[in-house]
Amino acid sequence: MQTWPSHPVPDVAGTPRPLRLYDTSSAQVRPTAPGPTATMYVCGITPYDATHLGHAATYLAFDLVHRLWLDNGHDVHYVQNVTDIDDPLLERAIRDQDDWVVLGMRETALFREDMAALRVLPPREFTGAVESIPDIVAAVAKLLASGTAYRVDDQEFPDIYFDHAATGRFGYESGYDRETMDRFFAERGGDPDRPGKRHPLDALLWRAARPDEPSWPSELGPGRPGWHIECSVIALNSLGMGIDLQAGGSDLIFPHHEYSAAHAEALTSEHPFARHYGHSAMIGLDGEKMSKSKGNLVFVSRLRADGVDPMAIRLGLLSGHYRQDRSWTTDILDTAQTRLTAWRAAVARPSAPPAADLITRLRDHLANDLDTPQAIAAMDAWSRQDGTDPQAPTAVAQAVDALLGIKL
Ligand code: ZN
Numbered sequence: 001m002q003t004w005p006s007h008p009v010p011d012v013a014g015t016p017r018p019l020r021l022y023d024t025s026s027a028q029v030r031p032t033a034p035g036p037t038a039t040m041y042v043c044g045i046t047p048y049d050a051t052h053l054g055h056a057a058t059y060l061a062f063d064l065v066h067r068l069w070l071d072n073g074h075d076v077h078y079v080q081n082v083t084d085i086d087d088p089l090l091e092r093a094i095r096d097q098d099d100w101v102v103l104g105m106r107e108t109a110l111f112r113e114d115m116a117a118l119r120v121l122p123p124r125e126f127t128g129a130v131e132s133i134p135d136i137v138a139a140v141a142k143l144l145a146s147g148t149a150y151r152v153d154d155q156e157f158p159d160i161y162f163d164h165a166a167t168g169r170f171g172y173e174s175g176y177d178r179e180t181m182d183r184f185f186a187e188r189g190g191d192p193d194r195p196g197k198r199h200p201l202d203a204l205l206w207r208a209a210r211p212d213e214p215s216w217p218s219e220l221g222p223g224r225p226g227w228h229i230e231c232s233v234i235a236l237n238s239l240g241m242g243i244d245l246q247a248g249g250s251d252l253i254f255p256h257h258e259y260s261a262a263h264a265e266a267l268t269s270e271h272p273f274a275r276h277y278g279h280s281a282m283i284g285l286d287g288e289k290m291s292k293s294k295g296n297l298v299f300v301s302r303l304r305a306d307g308v309d310p311m312a313i314r315l316g317l318l319s320g321h322y323r324q325d326r327s328w329t330t331d332i333l334d335t336a337q338t339r340l341t342a343w344r345a346a347v348a349r350p351s352a353p354p355a356a357d358l359i360t361r362l363r364d365h366l367a368n369d370l371d372t373p374q375a376i377a378a379m380d381a382w383s384r385q386d387g388t389d390p391q392a393p394t395a396v397a398q399a400v401d402a403l404l405g406i407k408l
Helices: 053-071 087-095 100-117 130-146 178-187 227-239 252-269 300-305 309-320 330-347 355-367 372-384 392-404
Strands: 020-023 028-031 037-042 077-084 126-129 149-151 160-162 205-207 224-225 245-249 277-280 283-284 326-328
Touching: 020 277, 028 245, 028 372, 037 053, 037 227, 053 077, 053 100, 053 277, 053 283, 053 300, 053 309, 053 355, 053 392, 077 224, 087 100, 087 372, 100 300, 126 130, 126 227, 126 252, 130 149, 130 160, 130 205, 130 227, 130 252, 160 252, 178 252, 205 227, 205 252, 224 227, 227 252, 245 252, 300 309, 309 330, 309 372, 326 330, 330 372, 355 372, 355 392, 372 392
Parallel strands: 037 077, 037 245, 077 126, 245 277, 283 326
Antiparallel strands: 020 028, 149 160, 160 205, 205 224
């Protein structure tokens, strides 16, 4: 698929700081240690609706990882998928009497616009599930042949499932107990009660064709792919095993990332799928969880249409820590707009306090598990101080652009 436009990232003077990032699987903040090329896979959208602030917060958090790795001199190979065939897309298309293909294309186009406006650096590969079907079919066939996948005994709908225990490591990514797994599996698209499965936690790899559902012919029989295997295959084909970061929202910890890892590990007999599993917290609205069922989603495109500066949206979302569940309020947006105006005035001055100390602070805070609240506080303090260095305003504007992605 076509990705979205990029923009130049300025070089920043001084010494970069290697990134330390929280890893869900080991439950600790650990150094990231990429080679010359850092590899990152962030799970993409299912394009049945516009980008809301929760999505935006996730892509912004891992955009900071991208920027810090660039600052450290790595070439960053970033891959993102688009789940352009799955149940939620079909359900929405039926509800709205829309064509699922047109709906997916329209919302994906809007997502690209939102990401470009928020200055999220684009992935090198932006890959759809539909275009990956031949690769997914080959992977599922391999899992069937190795005995880690099986067909349910159902003449009409011979779906294919993954034996969740196949790798012997199931659960290492989330660290959840069985009760939590059962709950999230049922809540988040799993089908524990499907007759014919060997175990309630076995996950769908290939859904045999149903009447009135799109399907693709294949050596597995006509059907369409499950969600987790889609990401395993796209990541493996683009990046290989042992990627530096697999990331997404915290609602993907289980089941999605647990199974994506298990599928990839079963396919390759290697471990681990990712060296870091990163997850961003949820964004609520005025103290309530933001969700499609509550109808209280705040869309990036709506804010943009209302004339809100995308840099204020970015700054507002970054004013909280990415691992802290938090609420979006009009106060947060107002504060971000005021701050953006103050920062722009500060870098438009003929002279200011020297940039070096501030840039060191920005790097230190961001390299410490993306501590954006502290980085923003450091920039606030610099903006309020007077100084005589004529080079500083430009140097600071470039550093804030490169490291925080905020164009002043
Ligand atoms: Zn994914």
